[in-house]
Amino acid sequence: MTADAVRPPPTSRRPFSWGSPLTYGLALAVAAVSIAPVVYVIVGGFRTTPQIIADPAGLPDPWVWDNYARVLTRSDFWQQALNSAVIALGTTLAVVLLGVCAAFVLARYSFRGREALYTFFTLGLLFPSGAAILPLYLMLRDLNLINSYYAVILPQVAFSLPLTIVILRPFLAAVPRELEDAAAIDGAGRLGFLWRVMLPLSRPALVTVGVLAFVASWNAFLLPLLVLGDADLHTLPLGVQNFSSQYTSDTAGILAFTSLAMLPALLFFTFAEKQIVGGLQGAVKG
Amino acid sequence: MTSINPTLSPAGGTSVPPAGPPAARRRSSRAAETRRKWYEIIGLTTPAVAVYVMFVLVPMGFAVYYSLFRWRGVGPPTEFVGFNNYILAFQDPIFLDALRNNAIIVFGSLLLQGPIALAVALLLNRRFRGRTVFRLLVFVPYVLAEVTVGIMWKLLLTGGGTVDALLKQIGLGSFVQAWLADLDVVIWTMLFVLTWKYVGFAIILLLAGLSNVPPELTEAAAIDGASWWQTQRHVMFPLLGPTIRIWMFLSMIGSLQAFEVIWVTSVPAVRSLGASATMATYMVDNGFFARLWGYGNAVAVILFAISFIAALLFQRFLLRRDIEGAVTGRRS
Structure with a gap:
């Protein structure tokens, strides 16, 4: 990621060509x-179910807006979108906050047991979240957290932390010592240094881990399926799945609902794609 | 992502900021300084450690405990059965089917996605106008929610659905199968859908790896008269080794946990017959929905143990070279 700033603009060497027809093909x-x-799926949402059954691979003729209108006027669609947004934002904020604090200590403090602590976190990469889902459910049930946003947010934060720390630590470690010394001379403590120097400098890495956590949370299915029994708390993936099994004969409606549910993630990714690829680039470099 | 193993990370030894001012201070002030440092360390790491221990490590510990009981999930577990649940699992033909299906998904994903992703990444690494747009389009399946992908393909592959209609239109009507209902076909259908969904991730990683190859190397090869293919074969492939191995690792762990796409796409009846079940769907079906909590937790422990052993073996035998590279200071 940092390399992007150093690398000369692509035009300086080889200009983009139109490529060969084979490449384009x-x-x-x-x-x-x-x-x-x-x-x-998106175009199918503009057809009617009889049209789809008569000719599964055809185009809309005529185009109908009714399916999308039906979904958009459903109150539970909006409720589910809201639930998804709250859970995804809560997860993202918590992951970034906790991850930065832990990664900062692991990158900028020297103390006995530091590498052990880091290894302890990286072990989490080997714990498949799927395997822990049953005991997780039982524990959340005993804690009376079932059917609350926390039941999804807290485990998601926990399972996102290892990757977050693994991505953030090299980033925070790469900030030159001189900056820290300069901050110390200016009277800033280490916490002031974290807040005023580190955070602004590591924004690209923060965006990367934030986007990864957000998309993972927005798309999550298994955990919400188990811990959100209350239909008022359902997230969009649960809503889509329920809609599709409840109205099996309404193919056009399912297509419209599915399209609308995937739209936010698609838009989000389109805007953040450079960040994600850049962030992975930094990580792969490791 | 490289840094699955701590030793892979360059952060390890690079930043050791020795705390505190020069040595000429009074002892008490240095003690205060040290105490302050430890307060900061503890204060900053405790929240992360607490959440991580509580929701990642503790549940796995409980899984081991619950797996030793026959327990319907009401009240505390009392009926101790030792390792009986594990024995039962390995005697259940459906669970053995699930194991076989996971093996198909693990190896099928590697064998299908690897070559496809490499080819597409090399293609999209060429410089041509509109490359960014193509990259974006190729990543789309990876960004979609598993549920969305499952429902999408379920509709497309349903009997007499779009896929069947298209195959008939291009004269391949005889290839039409009961994609989601034929017990011998369904796992391969699942493998296809999973490949479609996840190949984009392999492509992202490989493109990131390719962009790290210094342009000087390919230019030097070009000056030496190497063709495009020779450059890829002798310069790019070897340098991609670490990225490919990391992708293989992540793909393997993901395949062992395969749940959502299969859960949504395949019919429950087909799943319960074992034709499309995976360890994870088997675990949720039996543990959560059939309320065999002790048994379900035993399956969870088996799933975890298999993932863990596979990860350790992989690190030991395949990631070793990358680790050596990191230790011997490949980049510095």
């Missing part, structure tokens, strides 16, 4: 395979 084919099903 292959790239188009790959792109088509990737998004054809998605386009099908």
Whole structure:
């Protein structure tokens, strides 16, 4: 990520060419395979169910807005979108906050047991969250947290922390010592240094871990399925799944609901794609 | 992502900021300084450690405990059965089917996604106008929620659905199968859907790895008269080794846990017959929905143990070279 700033602009060496027709042909084919099903779902939402049954691979004729209108006027769609947003934002904020604090200590303090603590966190990468889901449910039930936002947020934060710390630590460690000394001379304690120097400098890494945590939370299914029995707390993935099994004959409605549910993640990713790839680049470099 | 093993991270020894001012201070002030440092260390790490221990480590400990009981989840577990739940699991043909299906998904994903991702990454690493847009489109399946992907493919693959209609239109009607209902076909359908969904992740990682290759190397190869393919084969592939191994590791762990796509796409009846079950769906079906909590937790422990052993073996035998590289200071 930091390398992006150093690397000379691409135009300086080899200008972008139009590429060979073969390159374009292959790239188009790959792109088509990737998004054809998605386009099908979005376009299918503009058809009627009888149209879809009569000709499953056809285009809308005529285009109908009714399916999307029906979904958008459902109050539970909006409730689910709100629940998803609250849980995803809560998870993201908590992961970034806790992750930065822990990674800061692991990167900038020298103390006995530091590497042991780091290894302790990285072990979490080997713990599949799926395997822990049953005992997790039982524990949340005993803590009376079932059917609350916390039941989803807290475990998601816990399972996102290892990767967050692994990505953030090299970033925070790379900030030059001189800056820390300068801050000390200016009378800032280490916490002041964290707040005023480190956080602004490591914003790209923070955005990367934030985006990863947000998308994972927005898409999560298994944990909410188990711990959010109350329909008022359902998130969008649960809503989509319930809608599709409840109205199996309303294919057009399912397509419209699915399209609307995936839209936020798609938009979010489109804006953040550079960040994610850049962040992974930094991590792969490790 | 490289830093799955702590030794892979460059952070390890690079930043050791010795705390405190020069030595000429009074002892009491240095003691205060040390105490202050420890307060900061403890204050800053405790929240993360607490959440992590409480929601990642403690549940796995409980899973081991619960797995030794026959327990319907009401009141405390009392009926101790030792390792009986584990024995029962390995005697259940459906669980053995789930194990086989997980093996198919693990190896199938590696064998299908690896070559596809490498080819696409090399293609999208070429410089041409519109490359950014193509990259974005290729990542789309990876960003979609598993549930969305499951419902999407369920509708597409349903009997007489879009896939069947398309195959008939292009004259391949004889290939049409009961994609989601035929007990011998369904696991391969699942593998296809999982590949479609996750190949984008492999491509992202490989593109990130490719962009780290210094342009000087490919330029030097070009000056030496190497063709595009020779450059890829002899310069790019070897340098991608670490990235490929990390992707293999993450893919393997993910495949062992496969749940959502299979849960949503395949019909419960097909799943309960074992045709499309995985360890994770088997665990949730039996533990949560059939309320066999002791048994379900035993399956959870088996799933965890298999993932853990696979991860350790992988680190020991395949990631070792990357670790050596990190230790011997490959980059410095």
